[in-house]
Structure formats: C-alpha cells, structure tokens
C-alpha cells in the first residue's frame with residue numbers, strides 16, 4: 194500500500210461514501226467519520242455533502258479543487274437522482290472522474306453511471322470498500338506517475 198497518490202478531491206452528497214473511500218484508499222481501512230468541514234485524509238481532500246447539495250457552496254468546492262490534481266464525483270449505486278447539475282465537471286479546470294459507490298449493496302450501476310456521465314464524467318470506477326480489488330483499481334489510476 195506504499196503507493197504515492199495524486200491529490201484528489203472527493204465531491205458527492207452526504208452519505209455517498211466519500212470519507213469511507215478516502216480512508217480506504219489512504220489506509221486500507223474504511224473507518225468513516227462524519228465530515229464537518231473540508232479536511233485532508235492524506236493526499237485526499239474530503240468535503241462535506243452540503244457543499245454539493247446547496248448551490249451557494251459550489252464556489253467553495255471549486256476553490257478547493259484548485260489544490261487538487263484530480264476531482265472525484267461520487268454517486269451511490271442505489272441513488273436514483275443525481276446531485277450533480279448537468280455537465281458540472283466542465284466547471285473544474287481539472288480531470289474529473291466518476292465513482293459509483295457501494296456496489297455491494299446492489300442498486301442500479303448502469304443508472305448511476307448515466308448520472309455521472311450527465312455530470313460530464315467519462316472515466317468511471319465501480320467500487321465497494323469491501324472489495325479490495327475494486328479500490329486498488331482506483332488507487333492505481335490516481336497513483337502518481339513514477340518520475341524517472
């Protein structure tokens with residue numbers, strides 16, 4: 194697990210699994226704590242769900258994203274409606290990738306992918322924090338390129 198990761202920012206509604214995924218990517222274990230404000234988990238910038246649930250906070254997310262190399266939009270497999278406005282990804286001057294979370298709980302992964310695609314995301318990972326391989330595929334994607 195000694196992979197060095199790019200700085201990424203987690204964006205998604207409350208309870209979608211941002212903090213759990215951040216802890217699992219960083220430390221291999223999903224101890225989730227309620228996020229009260231923007232905070233750092235290793236090289237991951239974690240944000241409160243309110244920041245995407247209420248448009249008056251969009252500016253806060255956009256400003257925080259300047260510190261990141263990559264933006265992650267999270268959408269739960271079970272979630273029918275998208276929290277993201279259409280083409281939200283275009284506002285970020287960064288690569289934005291999508292994560293379908295909690296695929297172990299069932300739900301409609303195809304619908305979740307469509308929600309993320311409507312938000313302007315092209316690369317999408319399907320994740321359960323209880324499936325280490327699914328987390329590792331994402332970790333590999335956000336790993337820093339080794340400088341020769």
Ligand SMILES: Nc1nc2c(ncn2[C@@H]2O[C@H](COP(=O)(O)OP(=O)(O)O)[C@@H](O)[C@H]2O)c(=O)[nH]1
Nearest residue numbers: 206207208209210211212213225295321322323
């Ligand atoms: N079954 C399952 N539960 C998950 C997964 N990821 C997160 N959760 C649970 O979803 C709830 C919300 O997670 P949390 O990380 O606090 O969401 P946040 O509000 O987006 O930071 C917690 O009870 C987690 O244990 C997953 O992949 N599978």
Ligand SMILES: [Mg+2]
Nearest residue numbers: 211212227228
């Ligand atoms: Mg959180």
